[in-house]
Amino acid sequence: MAARALVFLLALLSWVVYFYAVDWLLMTAQGLPVGWNLMPLS
Amino acid sequence: MRWRPLLLALGTVALTVALPDLGLGAEDTGGPAPTPTAADYPRIAGVTGRPVVWALAQMHLFLAAFVLAVPMFVVAIELTGVLTGDDRYDRMAHEFMKISMAAYAFTALTGGALALALFVFYPVLMGYLLRVFDGQVLIYALLFILESFFLYLYYYTWNALRYGDRKWIHLSIGVLLNAVGTTLMFVANSWATFMMAPSGVDEVGTPLGSVWAAMQGPLWNPLNLHRFLANIAYGGAIVGAYAAYRFLATDRPEERAHYDWMGYTANFIAILGFLPLPFAGYWLMAEIYAYSQQMGITAMGGVLAWLFIIQAVLIGSILLAANYYLWCGLMRTEGGRRFVPWVKYIAVVLVAGFLVWVTPRTLILTPQEVLAMGGTGHPLLGPLGIMPAKNTAVNLMLLATFLSFQLFRRASRTPTVPWAWIGNCVIAALYLVAAINIVAAGIYGYITPTVYKVGASVPQVVSTLSVIVFVLLIEAFMYRGAVARPIAWGRMSSRSQYALFVLPVAFTWLMALMGYIRSSIRTYWHVYTIMKDRSPDAYIPTIGEVGNYITVITLVFMAVIVFIFWLSQIGETRQAAPAAETGR
Amino acid sequence: MTFLRVTLFSLVVLLAYTLFANILPQVQSNPPAEEEIEPASLDRAGQIAWGERLFEGKGACTLCHKNLGRAPDLLGMDLGEELRSRIADPAYRGAAEGLEEAEAFEVYLRESMLDPSAYVVPGFGKKGTRDRESPMPRADAPPVSLTPAEIDALIAFLQDRAGVEVTVPLPAAETEVAAAEPVTGTAEEGPATTAEEVIDRYACAACHDLLGSGAEVGPPLAGIGTRLDREALRRAILDPDAEIPPGYEPGLMPTDFGEQMRASELELLLDYLAGLEAGEAKP
Numbered sequence: 001m002a003a004r005a006l007v008f009l010l011a012l013l014s015w016v017v018y019f020y021a022v023d024w025l026l027m028t029a030q031g032l033p034v035g036w037n038l039m040p041l042s
Numbered sequence: 043m044r045w046r047p048l049l050l051a052l053g054t055v056a057l058t059v060a061l062p063d064l065g066l067g068a069e070d071t072g073g074p075a076p077t078p079t080a081a082d083y084p085r086i087a088g089v090t091g092r093p094v095v096w097a098l099a100q101m102h103l104f105l106a107a108f109v110l111a112v113p114m115f116v117v118a119i120e121l122t123g124v125l126t127g128d129d130r131y132d133r134m135a136h137e138f139m140k141i142s143m144a145a146y147a148f149t150a151l152t153g154g155a156l157a158l159a160l161f162v163f164y165p166v167l168m169g170y171l172l173r174v175f176d177g178q179v180l181i182y183a184l185l186f187i188l189e190s191f192f193l194y195l196y197y198y199t200w201n202a203l204r205y206g207d208r209k210w211i212h213l214s215i216g217v218l219l220n221a222v223g224t225t226l227m228f229v230a231n232s233w234a235t236f237m238m239a240p241s242g243v244d245e246v247g248t249p250l251g252s253v254w255a256a257m258q259g260p261l262w263n264p265l266n267l268h269r270f271l272a273n274i275a276y277g278g279a280i281v282g283a284y285a286a287y288r289f290l291a292t293d294r295p296e297e298r299a300h301y302d303w304m305g306y307t308a309n310f311i312a313i314l315g316f317l318p319l320p321f322a323g324y325w326l327m328a329e330i331y332a333y334s335q336q337m338g339i340t341a342m343g344g345v346l347a348w349l350f351i352i353q354a355v356l357i358g359s360i361l362l363a364a365n366y367y368l369w370c371g372l373m374r375t376e377g378g379r380r381f382v383p384w385v386k387y388i389a390v391v392l393v394a395g396f397l398v399w400v401t402p403r404t405l406i407l408t409p410q411e412v413l414a415m416g417g418t419g420h421p422l423l424g425p426l427g428i429m430p431a432k433n434t435a436v437n438l439m440l441l442a443t444f445l446s447f448q449l450f451r452r453a454s455r456t457p458t459v460p461w462a463w464i465g466n467c468v469i470a471a472l473y474l475v476a477a478i479n480i481v482a483a484g485i486y487g488y489i490t491p492t493v494y495k496v497g498a499s500v501p502q503v504v505s506t507l508s509v510i511v512f513v514l515l516i517e518a519f520m521y522r523g524a525v526a527r528p529i530a531w532g533r534m535s536s537r538s539q540y541a542l543f544v545l546p547v548a549f550t551w552l553m554a555l556m557g558y559i560r561s562s563i564r565t566y567w568h569v570y571t572i573m574k575d576r577s578p579d580a581y582i583p584t585i586g587e588v589g590n591y592i593t594v595i596t597l598v599f600m601a602v603i604v605f606i607f608w609l610s611q612i613g614e615t616r617q618a619a620p621a622a623e624t625g626r
Numbered sequence: 627m628t629f630l631r632v633t634l635f636s637l638v639v640l641l642a643y644t645l646f647a648n649i650l651p652q653v654q655s656n657p658p659a660e661e662e663i664e665p666a667s668l669d670r671a672g673q674i675a676w677g678e679r680l681f682e683g684k685g686a687c688t689l690c691h692k693n694l695g696r697a698p699d700l701l702g703m704d705l706g707e708e709l710r711s712r713i714a715d716p717a718y719r720g721a722a723e724g725l726e727e728a729e730a731f732e733v734y735l736r737e738s739m740l741d742p743s744a745y746v747v748p749g750f751g752k753k754g755t756r757d758r759e760s761p762m763p764r765a766d767a768p769p770v771s772l773t774p775a776e777i778d779a780l781i782a783f784l785q786d787r788a789g790v791e792v793t794v795p796l797p798a799a800e801t802e803v804a805a806a807e808p809v810t811g812t813a814e815e816g817p818a819t820t821a822e823e824v825i826d827r828y829a830c831a832a833c834h835d836l837l838g839s840g841a842e843v844g845p846p847l848a849g850i851g852t853r854l855d856r857e858a859l860r861r862a863i864l865d866p867d868a869e870i871p872p873g874y875e876p877g878l879m880p881t882d883f884g885e886q887m888r889a890s891e892l893e894l895l896l897d898y899l900a901g902l903e904a905g906e907a908k909p
């Protein structure tokens with residue numbers, strides 16, 4: 001059970017990194033105003 | 043191989059005639075686009091051009107979409123049959139083809155009628171388009187001849203080229219047939235996209251001498267991709283209905299099993315073509331905006347915007363029907379039953395997404411209602427009416443549909459690799475993060491100005507695509523050497539088959555609707571910015587009128603397709619010899 | 627039996643879609659009416675009202691210029707304040723730089739319609755161009771195709787909204803008072819009333835064989851009405867160098883007849899030319 005939870009968390013983390021990178025690339029490539037948290041800059 | 047020299051000669055002749063007009067020389071371009079007057083639009087027996095051309099064009103497109111799509115997946119199924127050595131695939135592929143053959147004659151018939159109607163009702167426009175596309179018409183004719191040739195060759199050599207090396211020759215003919223068919227469609231598309239976003243002409247419409255430049259408008263490739271995918275989805279939906287009908291009409295278990303399986307495959311093809319369709323549509327719309335923001339806004343935020351609400355309802359019902367069918371299919375296997383409890387959660391996502399999608403941005407309200415609500419947008423529901431909310435909804439709905447499909451696949455197989463549980467964890471995490479990312483991008487889109495809203499939908503689209511790609515990839519490894527469980531084909535409720543009728547009805551209506559929108563965003567132009575439409579039909583009718591007319595066209599098409607099904611079925615029946623009858 | 631049930635089911639689904647289409651708001655959109663307006667008869671108030679109609683109608687401005695964030699909401703803002711701050715913006719490098727109030731507004735507004743990318747309001751540029759390119763189409767080009775008088779009327783309407791003096795000329799006065807070019811010629815005279823008068827006033831016969839002049843500098847116009855339609859004739863007068871018949875030199879015919887002639891004079895001339903049959907121009 002613990003191993004299962006650990007793997008799940010690890011996977012979760014990697015996907016977060018993946019989607020963060022993809023979002024960052026896509027948003028900046030389109031010239032959208034984004035901050036580090038991917039939310040719009042005021 | 044007697045026909046080869048003939049074909050070569052034919053091709054050479056067509057090319058030599060057409061080449062000078064396809065980008066070389068071409069001095070005489072004939073000046074700017076003509077300006078038709080109201081007198082240039084004949085009225086025949088009180089009927090103007092639009093209703094006639096609209097109906098014929100739509101009918102031709104329905105049939106052509108079907109006829110072009112079927113050979114595509116037939117070749118794929120035939121290949122599957124060869125690779126797996128399972129004869130059932132080959133039989134089904136042949137049966138699909140049989141339906142398509144009967145439809146081919148109708149396609150040519152409506153195509154001819156459409157061309158005739160166009161020249162009769164819009165002589166000035168057609169004269170101009172012929173001038174622009176010039177030698178391309180010959181290429182088109184040649185492609186049409188080739189298409190017919192390969193189609194008949196492919197169908198009638200099916201049993202002659204059945205096994206071994208000969209089968210590969212047959213498959214090659216199928217590939218050639220599809221290559222020609224796809225090219226044929228691309229060539230035809232160029233006329234439609236030229237009228238929307240003219241290229242290869244100057245600003246008053248004088249052709250610059252290259253047909254290739256006129257074809258390569260900014261919207262050509264997006265439309266090519268969109269129609270290509272939609273055709274596959276549409277073709278799948280129609281043969282699905284055929285299978286569903288045969289399933290319902292028989293009591294024999296082995297026939298039920300065959301048509302259940304055929305219906306499942308057809309539904310699978312329809313969904314496969316349908317899932318990437320919103321992304322192709324997104325590309326097309328983005329190119330329209332890039333070409334002319336005014337045109338884009340006319341479609342999405344102007345007089346045609348309400349039609350996209352209808353589109354949402356249609357897509358919603360397609361997704362619900364397809365999912366419902368998949369859920370019913372879970373009962374075919376022992377393994378599927380354990381997924382049944384999940385279904386209700388997927389259903390919640392789908393229905394919620396559907397509701398967000400149909401929430402209109404603004405409504406026609408009485409002043410009292412506006413006052414009571416504190417504005418034209420509802421304080422709570424208003425935010426759901428705008429694009430980011432709808433994009434979020436559609437992406438989540440696609441995720442849910444893909445999950446249904448994934449569960450269905452898992453129902454019949456058990457993985458044997460030791461790391462299967464890790465794979466499951468990774469996939470579960472992927473769904474979770476992707477869903478959160480889609481919602482977050484939706485929120486981003488909601489709080490930024492309109493110009494960024496479109497940009498914010500790109501990460502959403504990529505999230506959905508990521509899930510599809512990664513899950514397919516992981517499962518491909520995970521299910522290597524998996525234990526297959528038997529599927530009880532034919533063990534399907536009758537009710538589930540009705541979902542397979544919703545698909546073609548909704549697809550047909552949807553196709554007519556989207557085609558109408560595509561054509562209508564030119565508003566009162568034949569060729570946008572170059573040639574005005576001065577006919578009495580140059581207005582955009584009300585949504586109700588459009589809906590009624592689309593329903594009429596759809597009804598006629600359904601009648602035609604039922605007739606085609608009947609034709610392909612009557613071919614199987616054989617009247618008993620009179621002697622045998624009297625003998626009893 | 628199965629067939630009937632399936633047909634009935636499909637019809638019900640179809641009917642549901644049709645019904646849905648019929649309960650949505652029903653609006654028919656007609657092509658913009660070709661407004662029968664006699665610009666010469668307009669006074670200032672009429673011109674402003676005409677501009678307002680254009681803003682919502684033919685100009686299709688409200689497609690974007692409203693409160694949806696697609697383009698500046700011209701009617702929802704304090705237009706005078708906004709224009710002042712834009713022209714004063716150091717990033718602004720257009721023709722209105724250094725001009726004062728009403729005049730600056732006129733130049734700025736005209737520029738924004740004829741060359742929308744000259745200055746893009748921050749945040750409203752085409753995506754990915756960092757506000758260097760405007761998504762707005764030129765107001766004088768298709769599909770909008772406003773005439774110079776219509777653009778004037780729009781400027782009048784917007785100047786009025788901005789609360790400054792309206793500086794564009796009335797359509798009745800000599801058209802197109804471009805800031806740099808002084809008005810020449812016929813401002814004091816009334817409009818010509820016959821085609822012969824028009825030909826005389828603009829000296830067409832000096833180069834073309836018209837009214838029996840026998841001139842050969844420009845192409846002969848006998849039977850021109852059978853070769854070119856009215857629109858082509860109009861283009862040939864307003865933009866003569868666009869198409870030059872073989873054997874004749876470009877650049878000889880004045881290109882500013884669009885400014886010099888009155889609309890009524892141009893129409894008289896077109897009527898005359900369209901009616902010319904082969905051999906008629908020669909006596």
